[in-house]
Amino acid sequence: MAALARDSGAEFETASEQVRMLSEKMRPVDKDTDENMGQLLDDLLDEAADDVWDYEDFVSDEDRHQNVIRWYGSCLSPSSKPQLGPPKQDVPSHRKSSDVSIDYAIARAIKKHNHKEFASFGPIEHALLHWNTKNIEYALGANVSDLSMKFWDSDERHAFEGDHVLLRQGYGSVIKHLVTGLVRRGDMFKCVLDYDVEKIEYARNSSSIPYTSGGSRKLVELSDTCSVSSRNGKEKLGCDFVVSTLPLGVLKASVAAQVDTSEVDPKTAGNVTFAPKLPFTKVDSIESTGFGILNKVYLQFPRAFWRSRSILDEGQTLFGNASGLNPHHYMFFDIGKSLGREDDCPAILMTLISGREAVACEKLSDDQLVHQVVVTLRKLFFDDMVPTPVAHKVTRW
Numbered sequence: 001m002a003a004l005a006r007d008s009g010a011e012f013e014t015a016s017e018q019v020r021m022l023s024e025k026m027r028p029v030d031k032d033t034d035e036n037m038g039q040l041l042d043d044l045l046d047e048a049a050d051d052v053w054d055y056e057d058f059v060s061d062e063d064r065h066q067n068v069i070r071w072y073g074s075c076l077s078p079s080s081k082p083q084l085g086p087p088k089q090d091v092p093s094h095r096k097s098s099d100v101s102i103d104y105a106i107a108r109a110i111k112k113h114n115h116k117e118f119a120s121f122g123p124i125e126h127a128l129l130h131w132n133t134k135n136i137e138y139a140l141g142a143n144v145s146d147l148s149m150k151f152w153d154s155d156e157r158h159a160f161e162g163d164h165v166l167l168r169q170g171y172g173s174v175i176k177h178l179v180t181g182l183v184r185r186g187d188m189f190k191c192v193l194d195y196d197v198e199k200i201e202y203a204r205n206s207s208s209i210p211y212t213s214g215g216s217r218k219l220v221e222l223s224d225t226c227s228v229s230s231r232n233g234k235e236k237l238g239c240d241f242v243v244s245t246l247p248l249g250v251l252k253a254s255v256a257a258q259v260d261t262s263e264v265d266p267k268t269a270g271n272v273t274f275a276p277k278l279p280f281t282k283v284d285s286i287e288s289t290g291f292g293i294l295n296k297v298y299l300q301f302p303r304a305f306w307r308s309r310s311i312l313d314e315g316q317t318l319f320g321n322a323s324g325l326n327p328h329h330y331m332f333f334d335i336g337k338s339l340g341r342e343d344d345c346p347a348i349l350m351t352l353i354s355g356r357e358a359v360a361c362e363k364l365s366d367d368q369l370v371h372q373v374v375v376t377l378r379k380l381f382f383d384d385m386v387p388t389p390v391a392h393k394v395t396r397w
């Protein structure tokens, strides 16, 4: 991403990852306590991970592997009856697992490894442990009670190296750059926007199989292989291949409608119809994969009250909420300082809300949500220090 951004000439800022933890009334949290609690959660996660992988699984790894292959093989075999879901009676072995959620695994580790230190923890230690948990939930967009102990960090080995960066003009600048490059290809590239896809037909005909039309055998034009139709009556697009990047939520709703057409009307529900229906292997993956949710609340203030008392070090833009109030507003970013110029840093703070709290906050109005965040800030600072925001932006995904 950084290479692309550099290529496109986008300006980006390296985001500082140093967080100043605050308890109520701007009291800074002792750095050692902060580090110790972070370390404790890391240790607990390691112990919990070792435990969960140690638990005897229902089948050996090799058997499980074989079972997976046989199971999917039988679904793909044209001779077997098409199946819309796993058989109710005979759950395949690979679906049985000793996996548990992170919170359960940690609780088990605390008991098993006899962690006595918890008895002496006060509210600050609890708030810091909570904060570190929220930090995981932010990264995953889901609560630890919904995350797999075995696989929650399985993408870590694929993580890009390097700093986190903020694009001053947003990701749109990179997209514009990519599109400009493609437009130069003339007829080979066409960009169609505002195209609400209703139906994707794939493998309508194969270019390698001749078909008979009007008594003569013809080779199918390659661009007849797939088609994409819109809900809003726009021209149907014929193409060789379709690579769908529909969000998982849309795919889930679409396959639910594919399995049970009686309940959802694809025309009104925003679902996409696939023709032929997606095979069970794909439906199974779509149904089995979950997704998280993350919302951002941006607040613009008449003045940057958090900058006035040098709470943050030079270059530092993050402060954490260890006040015990609204722990789901766990971190605040001085986004104005990150993206502003030295002589012009707008007074904008941003906080993140993830997991079930993010779902709950989508049910609140902007005013209610903004009020809640202001209440948290007034706890972290002082009532009269935090003015009413002059503008706000809430992402609702």
Ligand SMILES: Cc1cc2nc3c(=O)[nH]c(=O)nc-3n(C[C@H](O)[C@H](O)[C@H](O)COP(=O)(O)OP(=O)(O)OC[C@H]3O[C@@H](n4cnc5c(N)ncnc54)[C@H](O)[C@@H]3O)c2cc1C
Pocket: 195, 196, 197, 198, 245, 246, 247, 250, 270, 271, 272, 293, 294, 295, 296, 395, 397
């Ligand atoms: C609040 C929030 C903050 C984030 N912040 C960051 C960040 O700072 N850095 C970062 O790297 N990542 C961030 N992410 C993650 C990042 O935005 C996503 O990973 C990324 O956008 C996913 O890209 P995508 O193309 O898979 O899906 P999307 O960006 O969701 O694109 C899917 C597109 O499909 C369209 N669509 C849906 N149905 C149809 C239909 N029937 N017909 C036609 N089009 C359809 C949607 O309108 C949408 O435009 C954030 C995510 C959220 C929710």
